[in-house]
Amino acid sequence: MPDIADDAEEWVRSWSASVSEKAAAAQSLSDQVSRVTATASDPEQLVTVTVDGSGCVAGLHLDQRAGRLEMDRLAEVIVRTMRKAQSRLTEQVTSIAEQTVGIDSATGRAVVSSFEVRFPSEPTGTDDER
Template structure:
C-alpha cells in the first residue's frame, strides 16, 4: 500500500484519502481475521503407544485428555511422563499452524509474521524425544502382585 499523495488538488486528495482509508480498513480486517484464526488453533497428539491423547489450544493449554485402559499396567510416573511428553508434542505443532495462518493473512508484513512465529517457537519448542517404550508385560509380571489385577 503506497502512501497517499495529499495536497495536489482537492479532488485528487479526496480520492487518495479514500484509497488510503480503504487500504487501512482492509489491512485491519486481515489482522482481525488472522487473530480469529490463530485463536481457533488446536493441536491433538497421541503418545507413540496410543495410551495418551491430548488436545491443546492456541495458548498451549490442555483442553482434552484421553488415557486408555492400557494405562493400568503402567506405573503412575510413566503415565505422567506420557501425558507431559504428549502435551509438549501437541504444543510444538501449534507453531506450524500459526505460521501458515500468518503467511496467508498478513504475509506481506514480514516483520509481524517473524515476531509472532518467533514468539510461538520460544513458547512451544520441539520436545525431547519420548523415552523408549518399556516391555509392559514384563513389568507387570515383575512389578505387580497378580492378585491386584
C-alpha cells in the same frame, strides 16, 4: 499540470484502503488463532492430549494400557505428549499467518514468534520413539 489536491486525495484513499485491508487480515488471524486446537498421541497410543490455542489442556484420553505404567512414567508420557500437541499449535499458527497477514509481515512475525517461544518444536529422538 497535475492537480496536487487530487493526487493527495487519491493517496489518502489508497492508504486508508490499505490500512483497512491490513486490519481485516489481522482480525482474521486473531479469530482463527483463537479457535485453533491441536491433538497429539504418544507413539504407543497410550496417551492422547488436545490443547487449545493458549496451550492449555482441553482434553486428555488415557488408553486402558496406560494404567499399567508406573505413575512417574505415565506423568512423563502425558507431559511429553502435551508438549508435542503444543508444538503443533505453532505449525498451525504459522500456516494461518501465511494465509492472512503474511509470514513476513510485522504482525505475522510477532504472532508466530510468540508461539515459537512458548511452544518450541519437540526434539527428535526422544525416549518415546523406541
